[in-house]
Amino acid sequence: MGTLSVGEGNSSYVHAGPSGVLSPIIWRILSALALLAMGGIHLYLVLDGVDGIPGVLFVLNAIGGLLLAIAMLAAPRRLLGIASVLGLLFLVGTLLALVLALTVGLFGISEQIDGQPVQTTIIVESIGIIVLAVTTALAFRMQRTRP
Numbered sequence: 001m002g003t004l005s006v007g008e009g010n011s012s013y014v015h016a017g018p019s020g021v022l023s024p025i026i027w028r029i030l031s032a033l034a035l036l037a038m039g040g041i042h043l044y045l046v047l048d049g050v051d052g053i054p055g056v057l058f059v060l061n062a063i064g065g066l067l068l069a070i071a072m073l074a075a076p077r078r079l080l081g082i083a084s085v086l087g088l089l090f091l092v093g094t095l096l097a098l099v100l101a102l103t104v105g106l107f108g109i110s111e112q113i114d115g116q117p118v119q120t121t122i123i124v125e126s127i128g129i130i131v132l133a134v135t136t137a138l139a140f141r142m143q144r145t146r147p
Contacts, residue, residue: 030135064090078143
């Protein structure tokens with residue numbers, strides 16, 4: 001099975017090898033989008049009325065998501081593994097915080113599964129975790145195979 005490349009000359013934007021795996025740049029972009037979506041949800045919640053300590057934490061979450069999304073796109077190849085691990089841990093921590101808010105409460109927040117953005121958040125963060133896990137695996141595989 002051959003490779004699929006879209007682009008001009010030697011610079012390809014999308015590259016799927018024999019295994020069908022998309023190029024790391026696509027995974028970087030998907031990872032950045034997942035982090036932006038997660039941060040955007042938290043920013044929306046602040047603008048929708050979450051205040052106090054949870055509001056401050058949600059703003060910090062939105063800023064963290066933005067900074068990590070930038071890192072995913074701007075990090076040199078040798079630092080991509082670190083950026084993707086940090087993004088992955090950030091998303092896992094955010095999803096864990098939501099699970100705690102759904103079960104025992106966290107920082108004064110008690111959520112219900114049928115709450116406004118809860119189901120969307122669970123889906124976005126779960127998909128983001130999968131995307132960032134793939135990006136992390138690819139980043140470390142590239143570092144291992146690089147001469």
